[in-house]
Amino acid sequence: MIIAVDGPAASGKGTIARALARHYGLPHLDTGLLYRAVGVAVMRAGGDPADPAQALAVCDFPAEMLADPALRSEEAGRAASIVSVHEAVRDALFARQRAFARQPGGAVLDGRDIGTVIAPDADAKLFVTASPAARAARRHAELQAGGGTRSLEAVLGDIYARDARDSNRAAAPLVQADDADLLDTTELGITAAVQRAIALVEARRTSGRG
Numbered sequence: 001m002i003i004a005v006d007g008p009a010a011s012g013k014g015t016i017a018r019a020l021a022r023h024y025g026l027p028h029l030d031t032g033l034l035y036r037a038v039g040v041a042v043m044r045a046g047g048d049p050a051d052p053a054q055a056l057a058v059c060d061f062p063a064e065m066l067a068d069p070a071l072r073s074e075e076a077g078r079a080a081s082i083v084s085v086h087e088a089v090r091d092a093l094f095a096r097q098r099a100f101a102r103q104p105g106g107a108v109l110d111g112r113d114i115g116t117v118i119a120p121d122a123d124a125k126l127f128v129t130a131s132p133a134a135r136a137a138r139r140h141a142e143l144q145a146g147g148g149t150r151s152l153e154a155v156l157g158d159i160y161a162r163d164a165r166d167s168n169r170a171a172a173p174l175v176q177a178d179d180a181d182l183l184d185t186t187e188l189g190i191t192a193a194v195q196r197a198i199a200l201v202e203a204r205r206t207s208g209r210g
Helices: 013-024 032-044 053-058 063-067 074-083 087-101 114-118 132-145 153-168 190-207
Strands: 001-004 026-030 107-111 124-129 181-184
Touching: 001 114, 001 153, 013 026, 013 107, 013 190, 026 032, 026 087, 032 053, 032 063, 032 074, 032 087, 053 074, 053 087, 074 153, 087 107, 087 114, 107 114, 107 124, 114 124, 124 190, 181 190
Parallel strands: 001 107, 001 124, 026 107, 124 181
Antiparallel strands: none
């Protein structure tokens, strides 16, 4: 079974995808880490994530880099959003994601184009979202817990900027797949959101629509 989980930054899609993977005993891939790795690799090389050629040159990063804690930083997130607009970068990472999705037994993948590009034939698709204000508050709380000092207003500005880049890029923009179930987590806690996600996947399985 392949489960595709898409949505904007800080919507809760990663938490939900990991919970689904545990529930169904499936491997999980946070595809955003691939783009974060590219962004971080470019910056470590002294390059510019906005330069398509420089971003493409580091797309062959080793798999071990996905475990680098630096990929979880806000700076890495901004760089990922920038490099992800380059069609050549998306093409270079496509095979890596497609192979993970199509491994024997299936998998759970979360990102921004899983249900539309990477695994359009997924058995279940979720589009996880929340209001920009709710997403900014969550991200701000995470940053504060890690010792960050950025203001809530600055984090909200980042959310709006990333949404604009992700939704308006020419290559695989962030959109809800026609056959994806919408899950709005604005008013939901983690437990309730995960329970709702499992219910949506089960409905797909029992109805045969997935």
